[in-house]
Amino acid sequence: MTDQILLTGRSALPSEVTGLQAYLPDTARGDGVAVLVIDRPERRNAVTLAMWRALPNVLRGLAEHPGVRALLLTGAERTFSAGADIVELSEVYGDSATADAYHAQNVAAEQALAAFPHPTLAVVHGSCVGGGCQLAVACDLRFGAENARFGITPAKLGVVYPAVPTTRLARLVGPARAKYLLFSGELVSARRAELFGLLEEVHPADQLDTRALEFAQLLARRSPQTIGAAKAALEADDPAAALAEWEHRSRRTPDVREGLAAFLERREPRF
Numbered sequence: 001m002t003d004q005i006l007l008t009g010r011s012a013l014p015s016e017v018t019g020l021q022a023y024l025p026d027t028a029r030g031d032g033v034a035v036l037v038i039d040r041p042e043r044r045n046a047v048t049l050a051m052w053r054a055l056p057n058v059l060r061g062l063a064e065h066p067g068v069r070a071l072l073l074t075g076a077e078r079t080f081s082a083g084a085d086i087v088e089l090s091e092v093y094g095d096s097a098t099a100d101a102y103h104a105q106n107v108a109a110e111q112a113l114a115a116f117p118h119p120t121l122a123v124v125h126g127s128c129v130g131g132g133c134q135l136a137v138a139c140d141l142r143f144g145a146e147n148a149r150f151g152i153t154p155a156k157l158g159v160v161y162p163a164v165p166t167t168r169l170a171r172l173v174g175p176a177r178a179k180y181l182l183f184s185g186e187l188v189s190a191r192r193a194e195l196f197g198l199l200e201e202v203h204p205a206d207q208l209d210t211r212a213l214e215f216a217q218l219l220a221r222r223s224p225q226t227i228g229a230a231k232a233a234l235e236a237d238d239p240a241a242a243l244a245e246w247e248h249r250s251r252r253t254p255d256v257r258e259g260l261a262a263f264l265e266r267r268e269p270r271f
Contacts, residue, residue, distance in 0.1 A: 005209040006035050006072060006123070013061060017054040019047070025067045025220075032069030032220030033213065034062045037076055038132070044082035045075040047131045049092070052105045056112035063117050069220035071116060072212060073139055074123040075132070078205070083130020083153065106131065107164045113138040114168070114235065119219045119227055123212040124148045125205060129187065133198075134165045137172055140231065142198060143212045144190045145205040150198055151187035173197045223271045225255040 009026035019040040025032050036058065038045040062068050075081050084106075092102045113120065113135060122128075122136040124144040129151045136142050136150075144150075152169065154161045161182060170178040173196045181188070181196075193199045203211050219227070229246035236242035250256055255271055262269035 006074060006213055007037075010035060013058075016057060017048075017050045019045075019051045020054055020058055022058050022062055024062075024065060025069075027067070030067070031217045032067060033072060033216045034065070034068045034070070035072045035074065036062070037074055038081050038135075039076040041075075041077040041079065043085060044079050044127060045077075045132065046082045046085040047135075048085045048088055049102055049105060052102075052109045052131075055109035059112045059116055068118060069224060070118050070216040071120045072123050072216050073113070073120060073135065074209075074212075075125065078145075079126035080122070080124045080128040080136065080148070081130075081132025082127050083132050086157075089157075089159075103162050106134075107162050110134055110138045110165055110168075117228060117231075118224065119216075119231075121212060121216055121219075123209060124150075124190075124199070125208065127187075129153060137165065137169055137198070141200050143201045143203065143208060143215070144193060144199045145208045146190050146202055147205055148190040148193070148199075148202075149187040150181075150190075150193045151185060152181045153185040155183060156185040221268065221271070223255045223259060223269070225250055225253060225271075 007023055009028055010023035013022040013024065015021055019038065021037045021039045023035040023037070025034055038047065040046060062071060093099050119141070120139040122139040122142040124136060124142060125148060127149055128136050130153050133150055133152050152161065166178070166182070169181065177196045188196065190199060190202045194202050201211065225246070229243055232242040232246060233239040258271060259269045
């Protein structure tokens, strides 16, 4: 299991597949934070095809739960994920149609995470490699431990990295640094990952989970209207069009009135 700081007070949803475990917000505190754990520590949390296939449904279930306002993604036993299961991948590449189907599932899982309607934060201990790094990059934000290591390694395997994660990585870190990571397949330290823009914050390993949880709880208290609109605009090819409906909706819904009233009354808003 991952560090109990993230899981205390949370109930687990029934797991669709071995290797993924979702936890609902702490109802006693009403903190609004769900936790999704990549939970296959015997293989350093390597991601299987079954896990890629199940991930969209798991995320859908969390998104539809009325108490969820933010999502933490992490790995069990102080490792985020070593990436795709290479033993399985070697079998997948025995047939071109099977390989095509595998990558389609892989990209669909990434897209489902990127499209999650609430803020997502990857909490990265240890290795964050290959498909694990792909999932971290698909989150809105990434906090890492000082001992975390990041790498995207298809060049070591001869695998062509799909277009969706390639362009998402380039948008995050810039084309030259994306090339550095993709061409070399080398692992970079947490501090260098922060310099690249792969991490927003770096903390000692024993402080990371507390900081990530506190930040997620803060996000859960912010306006879902504002956050949803920002996510839509930043992911869209046409930000103005993506924001239009959000802007119209904001004139009719109570978030702005509540936010202004709370500011004037010097209290925390209740969105």
